[in-house]
Amino acid sequence: MSLKDVLTPFTAWKRIAKEPVTVIDPFNDRPGADRYRGFHQNDVEKCIGCGTCEAICENEAIDMVPFKDPISGDSGLRPSLDYGRCCWCALCVDVCTTNSLKLSNEYTWITTDPEDFRFTPGVDKKSWDENDKGWVKPEPNYEFYNTQRVEMEHLHPEERVDSFIEMVKGYSHEQALAEADRCVECGICIATCPAHMGIPEYIKAIRNEDLEEGLRILYETNPLPEICGRICTHKCETVCSIGYKGDPLSIRWLKRYIADQVPSERYQSILNTNDINNNGKRIAIIGSGPAGLSAAHYLALMGYQCTIFEQYEKAGGMMRYGIPEYRLPYDQIDKDIDYILSLGVEIKYNTRVGRDITLDQLSQDFDAVFSGTGLHLGRSTGIEGSDNEHVYYSTDLLRQITEGKDIEVAEHIVVIGGGNVAMDITRSLARMQKVKYGKVNIIATSLEKEENMPADREEVVESREEGAVLMPGWAPQRIEIQHGRPTGLHVVKCNSLFDDTGRFNPQCDMEVKNFFEGSMIVQSIGQGMDLSYVDEKWMEGLSFGPRGRVKTNEYFQTDLEWFFMGGDIIEGPDVIHGIANGHKAAIGIDRYLQNLKD
């Protein structure tokens, strides 16, 4: 034995002052390791009941059980564990979309009743609920799906600001597959979509590279996929479960991908609508906007002969006459509409009900009438100077641009409004200024502060990219008129829009003033409905609800049994509500005509 062998054990004395790493009393105190995968914890307020934990569990140890009433974005279900099957692999924690699910490091639990081992973490109180050790998904870069969406390619601002060509390029095959691969198929989005589209199913069809099946799923609830794939308000994406830790799925662009990839000549064959039996009943539809077209589509599939009365030269309503071509190209509108026409739907163009034919006449000539006339009347600010001939409504200008009419494009323009329509007219006029003057000089001002502007975020950003100046948080007071035309808009600072009761009641600081120079002013503060086509005798038969909207039942049937109404005049305003309303009204009309009313 060497001297080294004798001395070496004494080196252990150097640790005498250090905290022991061994357990002092292993019989009474046996904590799991800090990252031990022990019993489950769930923050039930953070959890949205998406069920991905149940889906991934290889042992079928998880059930989704009711916890509270569902709301948009939360199924109201919560995971319940069966510890007779759980192996504590923690896949449920690792896949959890909201990071609500964790494993504590507690691992001892003794009970005489095996049923105790079934419990709902976070709901059934347990001793380890407050335990802050255990398995938590490592952050970052430990996700089972890509948290970043596949970016959609746009035309660069300098490429698009002087033309109306479509600015969103659409996904390629590879991009669509990569984006579709991010979906966890929870289906939370379906309830939020007004049309309750089968979103996980059509995204699955993309993954399976079966776009024909994808198209069939789209048309079950939405007969305008090219249109909706471009300009839907995509509320579904606001509740997407994978959006809690990254970007929500690009549901709208994936819908567009399916529709873009399937040529229109294949639609009838894929959708099996070559041979529809006519049932001999006739339906009149007023307006060829999303609600009217949707109603016509589903009624045609049921065998009804539909005739749409459209006041303008072309079909599409506000989709064509209110949304600029750079967002929604006319040929894509035509693709959706042409397919609906191929089902035998007839459109009588340049025929305004109330002028060229009366509602009364329609009630006599047809078995039922559906009206989806939309909100196409501009609303005035009513401020001094707003009656000047160089003060316009955005709805009128957008329609005239679509019609190809020459409109006034001043060198300095002010737009009043902070919604999507205001952004549409701002960006359209910016393009026209660029062509006419070689530069953009347009100000869009709104009552709302930037964070509360009703316009989509992307619209705000893209407007700025194209050279528009946005001035949110100002209240219009007066339009300065000199020598018969505007010179600008006087505004004061707007501090708040609503009072404590939630009532619209703008509060302004009259001392903080501003002046936006412009020889042309555009008002874009909302749209109104025009029910002048409803004859007086029928108007008396209708009842009205809040904001002057006609009251309908769940099938959009008015108090006049034969008269159904839907779309922006009843709900919304947006395209997808119109589509959903038209679909439901078609079912309602069929029930009415078959005397199947509840």
Place this chain on the structure above:
Amino acid sequence: MKQLVEIIQNHFPINDIDLRKKSLAFISIHQNQAIPLLEWLKTTHGYTAFVLLTAVDWIEENRFQLTYLISNPENFTELGVRVFIDREKAEMVSAHHLWKSIWVYQRELKEMFGINFPDSPRVNESFILEGWDTIPPYRRDFDTKQYSEETYFPRPGRSTNDPAKHMKSKLYPKD
């Protein structure tokens, strides 16, 4: 490690060299050359300590990966030797003559992946899976969920809800 890898390259045909850090590297070598390499490293380069033997099922490539992790206690370096074997003929020469402890790992891999190590002591005895009668559970084509459904009885009183269907039944039942 770079120097060691260069020396190995002069004696053995290795590839996929991954110099992970100063004290850790991984190399790949053909199945037939693996045991001679391990023996050479043990006897001539101080890699006398066996750390672990593990496997990966690369089902898409129809092969298994074996990784022998060995250590040099003198200079505190570790070397991972990777070997790929045919999935259809999952068999590897045993290394129990180099390190006695390796037979435990080989027995485990036989049970969990179905990779055979002929002549390895007790290699055909059950390791932890008593009475296992289907394909080895660590093979990627083993369907855990199906096995779970077929093997374990459903507990009375359990029921579940699909989130989308549950929301429809509560929020828009008539649509």
